[in-house]
Amino acid sequence: MSVLVFIDQHDGHIKKSSFEAASYAFKIAQQLGTQAEGILIGKTNDDPASLGKYGLKKVYVASDDKYSQFDDGVYTGIIAEAVAQSGANVIVFSNNFNGKAIAPRLSVRLKAGLVTGAVALPDTSNGFVVKKSVFSGKAFANVSVKTDTRVITLNGNAYGVNETEGSAEVVSISPSIAESKVRVKEVNVLKGEVPLSEAEIVVSGGRGLKGPENWNLVTDLAAALGAATACSRPVSDSGWRPHHEHVGQTGLAIAPNLYIAIGISGAIQHLAGVNRSKVIVVINKDPEAPFFKAADYGIVGDAFEVVPKITEAVKKLKG
Amino acid sequence: MKILVCISKTPDTTAKIAFTDNNTKFSEEGVQHIINPYDEWYALVRAVELKEKDASTIIHLINVGDPSNDAIIRKALAIGGDEAIRVNTTAGDDYYVASQIAEIAKEGQYDLILTGKETIDYNGASVGGMIAEFLQMPFISFATKFDLEGTTATVTREIEGGAEVNEVSLPVVVSCQQGVAEQRIPNMRGIMGARTKPLKVVEPKDVATLTEIQSFDLPAPKQGVKLFAPEQAEDLVKALRDEAKVI
Numbered sequence: 001m002s003v004l005v006f007i008d009q010h011d012g013h014i015k016k017s018s019f020e021a022a023s024y025a026f027k028i029a030q031q032l033g034t035q036a037e038g039i040l041i042g043k044t045n046d047d048p049a050s051l052g053k054y055g056l057k058k059v060y061v062a063s064d065d066k067y068s069q070f071d072d073g074v075y076t077g078i079i080a081e082a083v084a085q086s087g088a089n090v091i092v093f094s095n096n097f098n099g100k101a102i103a104p105r106l107s108v109r110l111k112a113g114l115v116t117g118a119v120a121l122p123d124t125s126n127g128f129v130v131k132k133s134v135f136s137g138k139a140f141a142n143v144s145v146k147t148d149t150r151v152i153t154l155n156g157n158a159y160g161v162n163e164t165e166g167s168a169e170v171v172s173i174s175p176s177i178a179e180s181k182v183r184v185k186e187v188n189v190l191k192g193e194v195p196l197s198e199a200e201i202v203v204s205g206g207r208g209l210k211g212p213e214n215w216n217l218v219t220d221l222a223a224a225l226g227a228a229t230a231c232s233r234p235v236s237d238s239g240w241r242p243h244h245e246h247v248g249q250t251g252l253a254i255a256p257n258l259y260i261a262i263g264i265s266g267a268i269q270h271l272a273g274v275n276r277s278k279v280i281v282v283i284n285k286d287p288e289a290p291f292f293k294a295a296d297y298g299i300v301g302d303a304f305e306v307v308p309k310i311t312e313a314v315k316k317l318k319g
Numbered sequence: 320m321k322i323l324v325c326i327s328k329t330p331d332t333t334a335k336i337a338f339t340d341n342n343t344k345f346s347e348e349g350v351q352h353i354i355n356p357y358d359e360w361y362a363l364v365r366a367v368e369l370k371e372k373d374a375s376t377i378i379h380l381i382n383v384g385d386p387s388n389d390a391i392i393r394k395a396l397a398i399g400g401d402e403a404i405r406v407n408t409t410a411g412d413d414y415y416v417a418s419q420i421a422e423i424a425k426e427g428q429y430d431l432i433l434t435g436k437e438t439i440d441y442n443g444a445s446v447g448g449m450i451a452e453f454l455q456m457p458f459i460s461f462a463t464k465f466d467l468e469g470t471t472a473t474v475t476r477e478i479e480g481g482a483e484v485n486e487v488s489l490p491v492v493v494s495c496q497q498g499v500a501e502q503r504i505p506n507m508r509g510i511m512g513a514r515t516k517p518l519k520v521v522e523p524k525d526v527a528t529l530t531e532i533q534s535f536d537l538p539a540p541k542q543g544v545k546l547f548a549p550e551q552a553e554d555l556v557k558a559l560r561d562e563a564k565v566i
C-alpha cells in the first residue's frame with residue numbers, strides 16, 4: 001500500500017502545484033498509515049530527491065528523453081508501471097491540464113474510481129469520501145469511491161504546500177511502453193512567466209477599462225505585485241487580450257490567494273471561474289455591481305483614478 | 320468519415336444551485352436546461368464545419384440519459400448532425416457514462432470522437448479520456464484548434480501557460496474548448512429539419528459505477544465586503560498586507 005503522486009513539470013521545472021499535490025499525498029498516506037511516493041516523467045532541471053521536503057519517501061523517475069513530450073497514453077503506461085512497483089492504492093494528480101488528461105485514462109486502466117477537482121483531504125473514517133468542487137465552484141459534492149484503488153485530482157490552492165525537511169530516495173525506472181501515437185510539433189510556453197493557473201496573485205480587467213490601450217492600468221499593478229494578468233470574456237472576445245487570459249465558466253478557473261477585479265461587473269459566469277480565490281478585491285464605479293457581493297475588499301470608484309493610486313501604494317509599501 | 324459528438328444536458332449557467340432530500344439531490348425546481356456549452360459551441364459546431372467542407376461526412380450525436388433529454392438532443396440536431404443516439408438510462412458516474420459511449424463508438428467505427436472540455440455541472444473533464452482508454456485511441460484534451468487534412472489531425476491543446484501543437488492520425492478522441500469553433504444560433508431550416516432526424520434509443524449495457532455522490536454542500540457565505548473610499552487606496556493595500564496577508 002502507498003499513495004503515489006504524479007509530479008508535473010513546466011518548462012523543465014517541477015510545478016508549484018506538484019509541491020501541493022505531494023503535500024496532500026503525504027497527508028493522505030499518514031491518514032492511511034502508509035507512505036507517499038512520487039513519479040516524475042521526462043528530463044528535469046530539478047533534483048527529484050528534494051521532493052522529500054514535501055513528505056515523499058521515494059520518487060520513481062522515468063527520465064528517458066523520449067518521454068519529455070507529453071502524451072497521456074504513454075504517461076498513463078508509465079504511471080501504471082509505477083503504481084504496480086509502488087503498490088499504490090491512491091494516486092494523486094494536480095487538477096491541471098496534464099493531470100486532467102491522464103487521470104481519466106488511468107482510472108479506466110486500473111478500474112479505479114476517479115474524483116476530479118478535490119478540495120479537501122478524503123474522509124477515511126467510513127469508506128473513502130472526497131469533497132470536490134461542482135457547479136463551477138458554486139457547490140461541493142461528497143463523492144464516495146467504491147473501488148480499492150482511487151484516483152484523485154486536487155484543485156490548485158485548495159490544500160496548500162507544506163514544506164519540511166527530508167530527502168526522497170530516487171529510483172530510476174525504464175518501463176517498456178508502446179510508441180506514442182501523438183507527434184508534438186510545437187510547444188509554446190511563456191518563458192520565465194508564472195502561468196495564470198499557478199499564480200498566487202492575479203490582476204484582472206473587464207470591459208470597464210474601455211479598450212486595450214488602457215491595459216497599462218492592469219499590467220502596471222500586476223508588475224508591482226508580481227502578479228499574473230487575466231480578463232473577462234468580452235475582453236478576450238474583442239481581442240483586447242489573448243484568449244488564454246480569459247477566466248470564468250467558459251475560460252480558465254483559477255484560485256489565487258488574491259484576485260483583483262478592475263472594471264468587471266461580476267456576472268455569474270465570470271464568478272464561476274474565480275470564486276475559489278482566497279481574497280477578492282473589486283474596483284468598480286457602480287456600487288450596485290454584483291461583484292461586490294462576492295468580494296472581500298472593494299473600492300467604489302473610477303478605475304482610471306483609483307488603480308494608479310493602488311499601484312503607487314503597492315510600490316511604496318513593498319519598496 | 321464518421322464523427323461522434325458527445326452531448327450532455329446541464330442546468331443553465333444562471334440556474335440557482337440548491338439541493339433537496341437532505342442535500343443529496345440537485346433541486347430541479349425552476350431550472351432551465353441547456354446543451355452543455357462546450358459540447359454545443361465547440362465540439363458540435365466544429366463537426367458541422369467539417370461536414371460543410373466534406374459533404375460525405377456523417378455526424379452522429381450521442382447522449383446518455385433518460386427521455387427527458389430528448390428536447391436537448393433535438394436542439395443539438397437543429398445545429399447539425401445526421402442522427403442522434405440516446406442510451407436510455409440515468410447517467411451514473413463518469414466511468415458509467417464513458418463505458419456506454421465507448422460501447423456505441425465501438426460498433427459505429429467512428430474516425431473522430433468529439434467531447435466538450437467538461438460539463439458545467441459536475442466539472443469532471445473525464446469522459447473523453449475514459450472513452451479513449453476504453454477504445455485504446457489517442458486522446459487530445461483541451462483543444463483550442465482542430466484541423467483535418469485527409470486522415471491526419473493537427474490539434475492545438477492548452478497547457479499551463481502556453482499551447483502545444485500535436486499531430487495525430489485518426490481515429491482520435493478530442494475534448495474541445497474555446498477557439499475550436501464559434502457558437503452558432505440554429506436557423507429555422509435547422510429547427511424544422513431536426514424534428515424528422517432519427518433519434519435512436521438503445522438500452523444500456525450493464526456496468527457498475529465506481530463512485531457515488533453521497534451529499535452536496537454549499538460554500539459558506541462571504542463575510543461581506545469591506546469598502547474603502549477612492550482616496551484610501553493606500554489603506555486598502557495595507558489591509559491586504561497586514562490583515563488579509565496576501566501581499
Ligand SMILES: Cc1cc2nc3c(=O)[nH]c(=O)nc-3n(C[C@H](O)[C@H](O)[C@H](O)COP(=O)(O)OP(=O)(O)OC[C@H]3O[C@@H](n4cnc5c(N)ncnc54)[C@H](O)[C@@H]3O)c2cc1C
Pocket residue numbers: 205206207208209231232233234235246247248249250251262263264265266267268269270273283284285286289301302303304332356
Ligand atoms: C454561457 C455563458 C458563459 C459565459 N462565460 C463567461 C466567462 O467564462 N467569463 C466571463 O468573464 N464572462 C462570461 N460570460 C459573460 C458574462 O455573462 C458577462 O457578460 C461578462 O463577464 C461581462 O464582462 P465585464 O464584466 O468585463 O463587462 P460588463 O458586464 O460590461 O461590466 C463592465 C463593468 O465595468 C464597470 N466600469 C465601467 N467603467 C468603469 C470605470 N471607469 N471604472 C471602474 N469600473 C467601471 C461597470 O460598472 C461594469 O460593472 C458568459 C456568458 C454566458 C451566457
